[in-house]
Amino acid sequence: MTPLKALLPSVRSLLDDNFRSGQTPRLDVKSLICDIDRQIDIDPVIAILDESIRRFETSPDQSDSWLAPRVHAALRLTRREAADKRIWHFINIAAKPDFVRWRFGGDDTESRVIVPYDRFMGEDSKNAIGRLWWVAELTRNGPDYTETLSVLRTSRFYTSWQALDAMHHRPAALAVCRFDREFNDNKGLTDSQSQRLAKAFNLRLSTLCLDALAINPVVDAAAIDDWCNTTVDETKFMGDDLPEGPDDEPVPENSIKAVEAVLAALADEIDLAEFKRAPRRSRELQEVQTEAPVADE
Amino acid sequence: MKATSFPYSTLRGDVELTVSDARIDGTPLPPDDVQANDRLIALHGQEIREWQRLTFRVDVQTNPGLLRQYEDEHGSVTLSVIASCRPTNxxxxIRLGRSTLDPSIWSGKAELHRSHFRDKVQIQAQLxxxxGGVAHRPVSSSDSWTLYFDPSESFRVAGSLRVVWYDFKSASAPPIARQFPDSAYVVDLERSLPEILLNKSFEGLEPILRDAKDRSPTELALHDIARMSIARSVWQALVYDAMSAIQMEDDVPTWPEREWHAEVLRRILPEIDPGKSETELLHMASVDWRQHPGSGSFAARSEAVIGDLIGANKSLRKSTQALIRRGIVT
Incomplete structure (x- = not known):
C-alpha cells in the first residue's frame, strides 16, 4: 500500500527545468511531506495512470475522458480532502511525475519539453491529476460518469467552464455537458463557441438566480462516506466499461432541462451557431452586456 | 444589492440574514466562537476535534411594508439561501419556510457536513x-455570514501575526526552520496564515526579544531594533508573496483569493501611490511594479511604507533620544 500524503507548497523551488523535463526523474522531497487525517491507498490510482500511459501511449491528449472517471473512482476522497491542494502536489510531484510529463510533455521525442509549473502545482483545472478528479466530481450525476466521459473528449470544459462558480451548481454543470455535446447537430460546440457561451452565461447569471431556477440537490454525506470507505478494485476499471461513482441521488431531470433551456435561449440571443472565431471582447458580449448589472462606485 | 444597480426594478430595504444556535454534533458552540456583529463563526479549534456535522438556525427578514408593495407590483418573491465554499466547489x-403570520420572515434549520467543506463557507440570502416577464431575477440580497471551518486566512479574523519559538536545529521544527538552522527567525508562509518562527537555539535572541520592564536604555534600544528589523523583513515577505498572488481574469487583474494576501495589498498599495483607484493600483501591481524600472520604484516605496506601518521610525527616534539623554550617544 502506498499512502496518500500532503506535500508542502515550498516544493515549488525544487521544480527546476531538469525535473519538469524529466532529466531528473525524481526529487528528494521527504522533508516536505506531511501526513493527512485519513489513510488512503494511492496504488489503485497509480495503476490506472500507468494503464492510461500504455493505452494512449502516443496520444496522451486523448486520454482525459477515459481517465477522469477512473481516477475519481480509484481515488476516493471527500471534497474536503480533495480541496487540500497539498495532496495534488504529492500525487503530481512525488508519486507520478512521469505521468505529468507524459501527458503534458508534448510529442517531441528528439528534445525534452519542460512541462509548465501549473501542471504540477496549479489550480483545480490545471494540475495534471487533480483536474481529472475534479471534472469527474463536478460532472458525475450520482454514480453515473457518462457526462464526464462525453465532455472530456475535448479540453473545452477545463478552458471555458471549470473556473465558473456556476459549475458548483450540479444541474448547471450537467446542462453544460449536454449542451456542449448536442450543439451543432450533435457535432458539439467549437472551442470559440464554447468560450463565448461560457462568458455570456456567466454574465447572464448576474441577472438570473440559478438556485431559484433549478433545484440543486444536497450531496448525500452518508453515500460519500460509504463510497470512501469501500475497498477499491481498480482491475474492474481497466476496460472500456465506466466505473460507478458514489451512490447519491441523481440531479432531477427537470433541473438540468431548466438550465439547458437558458443555455439554448442564450445561444440564440448571441447567434452562437454562426459564430466562427473569437471577435474582440468588446463586440463579443455586446448583446448580453445590455442586461448586466452595474456596480455603484 | 446595495452597491449594484440592476436594469430592472429591485426591492428596496435591507435583507437581514441571521445565524444562531450553532452546534457541532449537537453540542452548542462556545459563545465567543460566534461573532454576530462581524457575521462570522469560528469552527476550528473546537474541543470536539473530529466533529462531523454543523447545525444552526437561519432567519431572514426584510422590510414588511416595502416587500408587500413590491409583491403587489411584481408578484411573489422567492428566497434562496446558499452556502458556498470555493475550495470544495x-x-x-438551505431551505427555509416563509412565515404565514409575517411573510417578511423566513426561518429554518441548516445542516452542513464537515466532509464537504474546507477553509471558509459563505452564506447569503437572495430574493x-x-x-419584466423574466423569472428568477435577483431583486435583493443579504450581507454574507462567514463560517471558518479551518484556521482563518484573514488577519482581520485571527488578529496579529502568530509568533512561535522553535529550536531550528530540532527535528520537530518546521521544514523552513530546519533548512536555515542558523537564522534568528524565518517567516512560514505555508500555513493558512503566516507565522513568524523565532530560533530558540540562536544565542541571546530570547533575552533580547522577550518583554521586560527593567531594561537599560542600551538594552531597550537593542530590543526595539531587533523587533523592528524582524517586523520589517516579515512584512516585505508578506508583500512579495501577496503581489505574486494577484490573479488575472480575462487579462484583468483581481485581488488574490487568499484573504490575508488581499488584506496586505489593500493596506500597502494605496500608500505606495496615493490617489490611484483600486483598479489602477491592481494593474500597476500586476504589471508595472513587477518589472524594471517600476519594480525598483515599488521596492523603494514599499520599504518606506512598511517602516511607517510598523512604527520603525517612531521607535528608532525614541531609542536614540533616550540614548542621547543619557549621554550614550552624542
Whole structure:
C-alpha cells in the first residue's frame, strides 16, 4: 500500500527545468511531506495512470475522458480532502511525475519539453491529476460518469467552464455537458463557441438566480462516506466499461432541462451557431452586456 | 444589492440574514466562537476535534411594508439561501419556510457536513422575482455570514501575526526552520496564515526579544531594533508573496483569493501611490511594479511604507533620544 500524503507548497523551488523535463526523474522531497487525517491507498490510482500511459501511449491528449472517471473512482476522497491542494502536489510531484510529463510533455521525442509549473502545482483545472478528479466530481450525476466521459473528449470544459462558480451548481454543470455535446447537430460546440457561451452565461447569471431556477440537490454525506470507505478494485476499471461513482441521488431531470433551456435561449440571443472565431471582447458580449448589472462606485 | 444597480426594478430595504444556535454534533458552540456583529463563526479549534456535522438556525427578514408593495407590483418573491465554499466547489442550498403570520420572515434549520467543506463557507440570502416577464431575477440580497471551518486566512479574523519559538536545529521544527538552522527567525508562509518562527537555539535572541520592564536604555534600544528589523523583513515577505498572488481574469487583474494576501495589498498599495483607484493600483501591481524600472520604484516605496506601518521610525527616534539623554550617544 502506498499512502496518500500532503506535500508542502515550498516544493515549488525544487521544480527546476531538469525535473519538469524529466532529466531528473525524481526529487528528494521527504522533508516536505506531511501526513493527512485519513489513510488512503494511492496504488489503485497509480495503476490506472500507468494503464492510461500504455493505452494512449502516443496520444496522451486523448486520454482525459477515459481517465477522469477512473481516477475519481480509484481515488476516493471527500471534497474536503480533495480541496487540500497539498495532496495534488504529492500525487503530481512525488508519486507520478512521469505521468505529468507524459501527458503534458508534448510529442517531441528528439528534445525534452519542460512541462509548465501549473501542471504540477496549479489550480483545480490545471494540475495534471487533480483536474481529472475534479471534472469527474463536478460532472458525475450520482454514480453515473457518462457526462464526464462525453465532455472530456475535448479540453473545452477545463478552458471555458471549470473556473465558473456556476459549475458548483450540479444541474448547471450537467446542462453544460449536454449542451456542449448536442450543439451543432450533435457535432458539439467549437472551442470559440464554447468560450463565448461560457462568458455570456456567466454574465447572464448576474441577472438570473440559478438556485431559484433549478433545484440543486444536497450531496448525500452518508453515500460519500460509504463510497470512501469501500475497498477499491481498480482491475474492474481497466476496460472500456465506466466505473460507478458514489451512490447519491441523481440531479432531477427537470433541473438540468431548466438550465439547458437558458443555455439554448442564450445561444440564440448571441447567434452562437454562426459564430466562427473569437471577435474582440468588446463586440463579443455586446448583446448580453445590455442586461448586466452595474456596480455603484 | 446595495452597491449594484440592476436594469430592472429591485426591492428596496435591507435583507437581514441571521445565524444562531450553532452546534457541532449537537453540542452548542462556545459563545465567543460566534461573532454576530462581524457575521462570522469560528469552527476550528473546537474541543470536539473530529466533529462531523454543523447545525444552526437561519432567519431572514426584510422590510414588511416595502416587500408587500413590491409583491403587489411584481408578484411573489422567492428566497434562496446558499452556502458556498470555493475550495470544495460546493454550493449547497438551505431551505427555509416563509412565515404565514409575517411573510417578511423566513426561518429554518441548516445542516452542513464537515466532509464537504474546507477553509471558509459563505452564506447569503437572495430574493428573486419575475420582473419584466423574466423569472428568477435577483431583486435583493443579504450581507454574507462567514463560517471558518479551518484556521482563518484573514488577519482581520485571527488578529496579529502568530509568533512561535522553535529550536531550528530540532527535528520537530518546521521544514523552513530546519533548512536555515542558523537564522534568528524565518517567516512560514505555508500555513493558512503566516507565522513568524523565532530560533530558540540562536544565542541571546530570547533575552533580547522577550518583554521586560527593567531594561537599560542600551538594552531597550537593542530590543526595539531587533523587533523592528524582524517586523520589517516579515512584512516585505508578506508583500512579495501577496503581489505574486494577484490573479488575472480575462487579462484583468483581481485581488488574490487568499484573504490575508488581499488584506496586505489593500493596506500597502494605496500608500505606495496615493490617489490611484483600486483598479489602477491592481494593474500597476500586476504589471508595472513587477518589472524594471517600476519594480525598483515599488521596492523603494514599499520599504518606506512598511517602516511607517510598523512604527520603525517612531521607535528608532525614541531609542536614540533616550540614548542621547543619557549621554550614550552624542
Amino acid at each position: 460546493v454550493r449547497q442550498p 428573486t422575482a419575475k420582473v
